[in-house]
Amino acid sequence: MKVTQLLASAAMALGLAASAAMAQDDPVKVGFIYVGPIGDFGWSHEHNIGRLAVEEHFGDAVETTYVESVPEGADAERVLTQMALSGHDLIFTTSFGYMDPTINVAQRFPNVKFEHATGYKTAENVAVYNARFYEGRAVIGHIAGKMTETNKIGYIGSYPIPEVIQGINAAYIHAKKANPDVQFSVVWAYSWFDPAKEADAANALIEQGVDVIMQHTDSTAPMTIAEDRGIVAFGQASDMANFGPNAQLTAIVDNWAPYYIERVQAVIDGTWESHSVWHGIAEGMVEITPISDRVPEDVRAEAEALSASIAAGEYHPFTGPLNRQDGTEWLAEGEVADDETLLGMNFYVEGLQGEIPQ
Amino acid sequence: MDIFGSINLWVLLASLMVAATPILLAAIGELVVEKAGVLNLGVEGMMITGAICGFAVAVESGSPALGFLGAAVGGAVLSLIFGVLTQVLLANQVATGLALTLFGLGFSALIGQGYIGVRPPAMPRLDIPVLAELPGLGRVLFRHDVIVYLSIALVAGVWAMLRYSRIGLILRAVGENHDAAHALGYKVVRIRILAIMFGGACAGLGGAYLSLIRVPQWTEGMTAGAGWIALAIVVFASWRPWRALLGAYLFGGIAVLQLNLQAAGVRIPVEYLSMSPYLITILVLVIMSSGRSRAALNAPASLGKSFHAQG
Numbered sequence: 001m002k003v004t005q006l007l008a009s010a011a012m013a014l015g016l017a018a019s020a021a022m023a024q025d026d027p028v029k030v031g032f033i034y035v036g037p038i039g040d041f042g043w044s045h046e047h048n049i050g051r052l053a054v055e056e057h058f059g060d061a062v063e064t065t066y067v068e069s070v071p072e073g074a075d076a077e078r079v080l081t082q083m084a085l086s087g088h089d090l091i092f093t094t095s096f097g098y099m100d101p102t103i104n105v106a107q108r109f110p111n112v113k114f115e116h117a118t119g120y121k122t123a124e125n126v127a128v129y130n131a132r133f134y135e136g137r138a139v140i141g142h143i144a145g146k147m148t149e150t151n152k153i154g155y156i157g158s159y160p161i162p163e164v165i166q167g168i169n170a171a172y173i174h175a176k177k178a179n180p181d182v183q184f185s186v187v188w189a190y191s192w193f194d195p196a197k198e199a200d201a202a203n204a205l206i207e208q209g210v211d212v213i214m215q216h217t218d219s220t221a222p223m224t225i226a227e228d229r230g231i232v233a234f235g236q237a238s239d240m241a242n243f244g245p246n247a248q249l250t251a252i253v254d255n256w257a258p259y260y261i262e263r264v265q266a267v268i269d270g271t272w273e274s275h276s277v278w279h280g281i282a283e284g285m286v287e288i289t290p291i292s293d294r295v296p297e298d299v300r301a302e303a304e305a306l307s308a309s310i311a312a313g314e315y316h317p318f319t320g321p322l323n324r325q326d327g328t329e330w331l332a333e334g335e336v337a338d339d340e341t342l343l344g345m346n347f348y349v350e351g352l353q354g355e356i357p358q
Numbered sequence: 359m360d361i362f363g364s365i366n367l368w369v370l371l372a373s374l375m376v377a378a379t380p381i382l383l384a385a386i387g388e389l390v391v392e393k394a395g396v397l398n399l400g401v402e403g404m405m406i407t408g409a410i411c412g413f414a415v416a417v418e419s420g421s422p423a424l425g426f427l428g429a430a431v432g433g434a435v436l437s438l439i440f441g442v443l444t445q446v447l448l449a450n451q452v453a454t455g456l457a458l459t460l461f462g463l464g465f466s467a468l469i470g471q472g473y474i475g476v477r478p479p480a481m482p483r484l485d486i487p488v489l490a491e492l493p494g495l496g497r498v499l500f501r502h503d504v505i506v507y508l509s510i511a512l513v514a515g516v517w518a519m520l521r522y523s524r525i526g527l528i529l530r531a532v533g534e535n536h537d538a539a540h541a542l543g544y545k546v547v548r549i550r551i552l553a554i555m556f557g558g559a560c561a562g563l564g565g566a567y568l569s570l571i572r573v574p575q576w577t578e579g580m581t582a583g584a585g586w587i588a589l590a591i592v593v594f595a596s597w598r599p600w601r602a603l604l605g606a607y608l609f610g611g612i613a614v615l616q617l618n619l620q621a622a623g624v625r626i627p628v629e630y631l632s633m634s635p636y637l638i639t640i641l642v643l644v645i646m647s648s649g650r651s652r653a654a655l656n657a658p659a660s661l662g663k664s665f666h667a668q669g
Contacts, residue, residue, distance in 0.1 A: 039467060039474060039578035069579055154621065160628075187620040190632045194582040199573045200377055200614055204621040207369055220475075224575045242475030243575060357628040 028267055030054060031088040032066040033079055035095035035218075036193035042218035043192070043237040043254070044068060047094045047117075050256035057261050061268065072097025077104055084109040090267045092260070093117065095192065096161055102126060113272055115263060118163050120343050122274050129259055132280030133163065134170035134342070136252035137214075138317035139288055139307045140234045141171030143249055144212045145178030146299040147232060154205030155186045156198060156215040156222055160357045162345040164216045169349045170317045171214055174306070176351060184352055185210060195221035206231060223247060232294065239289050249295055250303075253287040278339060281311040318342065323350035365618045370611075371498040375506055376572060378610025380405070380564040380581075382509050384588035385595070385602045386516055387560025392592060393520060394553035395533035395660035399455030400440055401561050402585025403462020408433040408562025409569040410466040413478055413576045416566075422481040426505065426566050433562020434555040436462060441551040448664045459585070467578045474577070478570050481505070505567055510603070512560070517599035529553060533658035536665040546665050561585065594643035597656045601643065609639040 032051050034044035051064050065088070070079050076098045083091050084105055090113045093102045099119035106114045106126045114126045122128050144153050153175060157164050168186060175182045185208055187201045198217050202225040205213060213233040215222045223240045226233035226247040233244060235251025259279070266272040279285035288307055291300045309315040320331030325348040331337060348356060384401050391398050411432025416425025440458050443449040481503045489500040520526040529549060531539040536546045568584070569576050587609060595601035616631035 037467065037578035039470065041474060041577065185621050185623060187617055188628045188632065189617075190628075191582070193579070195573045195575070195577050195580040196377070196380070196568055196582065196584065197613070197617070200373070201617045201621070203373060204614065204617040207366065207618065208621045210621075219577055219580070220575060221573045221577070221580075224573060228574065353623055355625070355627075 027061055027063045028058075028090065028264065029088045030062055030064045030264055030267075031083040031091040032064065033070045033076065033083070033091070033093050033095075033098065034066060034068045035070065035072060035097070037068050038066070040193055040218050041220050041238055041240065041243070044094070044218065046238050046254045047092070047256055050260040051092075053257035054260045054264050058264060058268075062264055070098075073101070077101040080105040081108070084112045088112060090115065090264060090272070096159075096163060113267060120276070122276050124274055127263075127272075127274045128276040129263075130163075130276075130278045131254055131256075131285040132278055133252060133254070133286060134166040134317055135280045135307075135310045136286045136288055137167040137170040138174045138310065139303050140214065140250060140252065141174035142178045142306055143291065143295055143299060143303050144171065144214065144234070145175030145182050146302075147249065147295065148175075148179065148182060148212045150209045150211045151179065151181045151183060152208065152210045152212075153182060153184050154202070154208070154210035154213045155184055156201045156205070156213065156217055157186055157188045158192050158217045159190060160188060160346075162343055165345045165348070165356060166342055167214075167216050168352070169345070172352050173317065173322070173349060178302075186352075186354055188357060189217050191217065193218045195219040198222050199225050202226065203229075220244075235289070241289070246294070248292060250291045251289045253289055255284055255287050258284060278343075281307060282313065324348070325350055325352055365615075365622050368495070368497050370615060370618060372501065374607060374611035374614045375498070375502060376610075377614045378606040379506050379509050380567045380572065380584055381588045381591065381610060382603060382606035383505075383512070383564035383567065384561040384585055385591045385606055386509070386512050386599060387557035387564075388588055388592045389595070389597055389599060389602055390516055390520075390529070390560075391553050391557035392661055393533045393597060393658055394529050394550050395536055395658050395663065395665075396444065396550050396554055397451050397455065397662040398437065398440055398458070398554060398557060399452060399589065400437070400458025400462065400585075401557075401588050402581055402583065403459035404433045404436050404558045404561035405462075405565035405568075405581045405585045405588075406466040406579070407436045407462045408565030409580060410470045410473070410565075410576060411562065412566025413473055413476075413569040414469060416478050416570055417473060417476055420479050422479050422570055425478070425570055426563060429562040429566030430559035431562070433558040433560070433565065435558070436465075437554050437558025437561070438551070440558075441554040444664065445547045445550050445554075448666060451662050451664070463579060470576050470578060476576065478574050478576075480574070481571050503571055505563070505571065508563075513599045513603045520599070530658070533660055536660045536663070537668075540665070540667055546667070550665070561588075564588070591639070591643075594640055596643075596646075597658065601646065605639055605643050608642060609635050612638055 036044040038048040055064050067079050070076050092115045094117045096118045102114050102116045103121050116128050118130045172184050189197050198219050199221040202222040206229050211231045213226050215236045220240050220243040223233050223244040227244040232249050233247050235248050237254050239251045241248045316336040318337035320335040321333045322331040324330045408429035412425040412429030415428030416422050443454045444451045483503050532546050532549050540546050591605040595605045612635040
């Protein structure tokens with residue numbers, strides 16, 4: 001009994017000493033949770049590059065931690081609670097499916113600030129940030145439309161959520177403009193990261209005569225298969241040229257670093273406030289890597305011009321006239337989609353085949 | 359021959375064998391381990407370790423065959439850790455197995471640092487002359503890489519070994535009642551460790567099949583749960599080798615079929631397609647195992663129990 005009491009008081013003393021020491025230099029503690037491994041060379045990889053940029057920028061003033069491969073759902077809530085309990089000041093939750101866990105944990109820890117990527121629920125201490133991936137998808141859609149010979153384009157989707165549907169629609173609209181005969185085959189993997197399944201999906205699409213593959217899943221497997229089977233593809237989230245030196249026409253790269261640095265600075269300055277931002281090519285959050293030489297020069301120039309006009313705000317990828325898949329009017333001539341519709345997008349545009357799983 | 363409009367049946371059958379092979383290899387290894395009375399939940403960890411060991415050896419040596427050998431060795435060595443902890447030090451098998459998975463995932467990521475974005479040497483397909491040219495069946499049966507045939511041979515071998523050989527009898531005795539086996543003079547611990555290493559080698563081969571042939575690349579966490587599927591298949595196959603083959607092919611086949619159905623634009627709701635591999639595999643195997651007495655379920659009686667020689 002005495003021994004345990006002694007131990008307990010010693011532990012308490014140590015704990016107090018530790019927390020006192022913490023209070024002295026007090027680096028800002030920033031946590032990240034990722035849906036895949038940081039070595040996925042796709043989505044989570046780019047978020048981790050953003051984290052490393054934060055470390056480099058702030059040096060000793062900031063301490064960062066991360067947890068990778070956290071399943072969306074109850075597990076995320078547990079990991080977030082753990083992070084909040086262990087003294088983090090700011091936590092970035094970097095996948096759509098962390099939305100509700102983030103809101104739930106944020107309610108219980110009002111002093112911890114949260115930043116959720118790609119969602120739409122905010123709170124006093126929960127900010128939301130997102131990238132306009134569809135802008136990049138419009139550009140690669142145009143290239144895909146020009147490059148396909150079989151007029152069949154394959155699209156590997158993860159989950160039927162607005163972000164992915166925006167991408168499919170934007171790519172289809174611009175592929176169709178470039179090539180009126182184009183058809184899209186969409187395969188849902190129901191996973192963000194499963195290389196074997198993504199590879200099988202790519203093979204299944206190629207068996208159906210697809211000669212251009214786009215993906216909205218996070219592994220590099222589809223790119224590898226495209227390279228092996230001699231067709232072309234586009235990198236997702238990260239430059240995947242290593243995995244498809246011939247196959248990759250270009251990649252959409254998500255550049256989170258500037259945003260992460262800005263938000264950590266805000267915490268240090270005490271100016272952090274909840275907000276909801278949605279940055280695109282103009283702000284540099286969505287980048288398009290140099291287009292491969294395989295793409296004819298005129299198509300490259302068109303794609304670059306398209307990207308430039310989107311960045312300059314002269315052109316919006318969702319500009320009317322556009323109909324929904326069922327033929328009803330969505331946008332009238334010259335009308336531009338509002339962000340609210342885009343963020344909740346749950347319909348295909350006219351011309352796309354198949355149904356969105358509900 | 360086309361089904362559902364534009365899906366070629368023969369291509370589908372050929373690709374389902376490829377999709378099922380990693381799970382089948384891991385499952386047949388785990389089956390032997392469990393028949394010896396050991397529950398090793400570390401299949402996922404051994405698979406991913408095999409995936410990177412095989413990948414690294416194949417890249418460094420330029421030979422896919424050496425890669426597969428390296429994968430088997432890597433998986434076996436990792437499983438030996440489990441073997442020593444559970445058989446010699448009598449650690450809890452469930453906890454140790456789970457820890458092995460966690461360790462394998464992290465350890466493989468560490469070794470894999472230098473191999474991201476590297477292309478492995480291609481494994482030649484074993485195009486059997488004349489037979490491979492047969493329409494339809496030729497592509498299904500005679501145009502695979504050697505590992506596909508090896509996996510089927512392994513199933514046959516394990517089946518024959520368990521059923522007809524003395525070694526099989528001893529292995530089953532150890533799994534059914536380790537005290538009796540011990541009393542008869544069999545080295546329970548040694549036999550179990552050997553079985554565990556066999557399981558590790560098979561899981562390693564399965565992992566390397568992913569990283570060298572099915573996906574051909576190394577990515578962290580690329581097994582993405584295949585090891586857990588293999589574990590489930592062993593149970594639902596009620597510890598019978600041929601049923602494990604059926605289970606793995608069913609699972610792999612339906613997983614490939616549902617992607618093909620989606621790609622072909624067949625109008626079946628994707629939610630159903632997506633859950634179908636799990637549902638159908640479980641259903642078929644459960645129905646096959648039902649309607650008999652519990653003894654027919656075949657679970658080794660000493661499964662998961664620690665053995666400590668008394669007296």
